[in-house]
Amino acid sequence: MVTPMVLASTAQITHLASVDVKGEDAEKFLQGQTSAHAALANGHFAPLTCFCTPKGRMLANTQLLRLSDNHFRLVLSSSLVEPLIAHLKKFAAFYRAELSAPEDVVLFGAATDDASVIADALNLPLPTVTWQQQSDAQGNSALCYPEDVENETSVRWLFALTDSAAENFQADAEPRRWQLSDVRRGLAWLEADQQDQYLPQMLNWEALGGISFKKGCYTGQEVVARAHFRGQVKKRLARGVIEGNQPLEHGASITNVGEKTVGEVVTSAVNDNGQVELLAVINTKTLEEGKLTLEDQPLTLRELPYRIERLDPEQLAQTIPTA
Structure with a gap:
């Protein structure tokens, strides 16, 4: 039986969860739905993005990671996993792309010292730049988050680990500290009861790099672009x-x-x-x-x-x- 390493400044993140998008058309499918260029998620950069209604209101805001050529992972509020999958399946039916909520993925939020321990134990390179991603062949990922503005030395990492990798660690910190750091960074994750209420710009999503105004069409793009270029926010x-x-x-x-x-x-x-x-x-x-x-x-x-x-x-x- 594995004796897990106790990590005092690491929290198991349960208010966020994952949606996997797999298949030959996964990138093409996401390109028509998300506010960021799907191709920018190249396994090194994990852009913020969002999914909107035709009227430009956000259904979910997410982080977009690429684990392999035909495998993308969205990180979003756990309350939005099933609603988003149900919404996207209506469009995925026309592509060679499948959506699922992986049950074998555990999310950890770690500060500097603990992040190094996790990365070293898994032989996983630790990313050093905000929104930089590193992954391994087993499906484990590390994503560098912006630091807590009340503690400038506290850079953060979000780890998405398989069950077998996660069992090596015991996370002892409170998840609220991770949520507090997001609040301090001006980063708000929508939940299920907040769907269809806000334009992306109302959550400052373009100021965080979560909207591309250079890509082609996606659902809600016309409204989002009009609000930006006409200053209607x-x-x-x-x-x-x-x-x-x-x-x-x-x-x-x-x-x-x-x-x-x-x-x-x-x-x-x-x-x-x-x-x-x-x-x-x-x-x-x-x-x-x-x-x-x-x-x-x-x-x-x-x-x-x-x-x-x-x-x-x-x-x-x-x-x-x-x-």
Whole structure:
């Protein structure tokens, strides 16, 4: 029996899960559905992307990894695995592509020291640049995540491991710390009850490199492009904090001084100081005014760690080492 290595700064990530897309037409199929060039997922760069309705509203936002020529893996909210598969199967029927939710994949989120331990144990190269991916022939992957902005030395890695590899490790950290780091990075993962509510730009997806404006058509592309080029996005993802010790409900209302609803909570996580840090979609004019209220408390806005401007995934891909 394997005695697992105890990893104090590693968490088993259960709020995220995987969808596999396999087949000769897997890339062609994804190209017609996702907001990023499927070809950019080359086994070294794992772009952010999303799936939209014909009206440009997000059904899911995901990370796109390539494990082999005809095998892609999406990482997304676990609550969206089945809904997304059901949606995409309507289109996959016209391609040589199959979708599945792999039951033998375990996700770990690790900080620097533990990430090196996992990588060394599996003889898996550790990626060093944000959104760089490394994988092995057994189906294990490591993905470099952006660091926690409250702790600049804390680079993070997301490992997608097979069951046999995962049993070598015992993850002892709290998953909320991973979620908190995502909140601090301005990275919001939609859940099932949030489908069909937001344009990608409302979650700052183009500022994170999750939308290609250089590729051809995909479902919802016309609306997403029009919103970008005509400047029609009036709501944006913002970062904030209130006092509290429980995560907030999705859609919790944010009001201004006139008690008018001007925004809503998308995701949140509790920190170690008795506060709830959150990401919310808020009217852009209101962001300039300030003095917002949430749960009958003052909402303190915090700076996002990126600029609200277009970042092309094609540009990001050029920064990723391929060796």
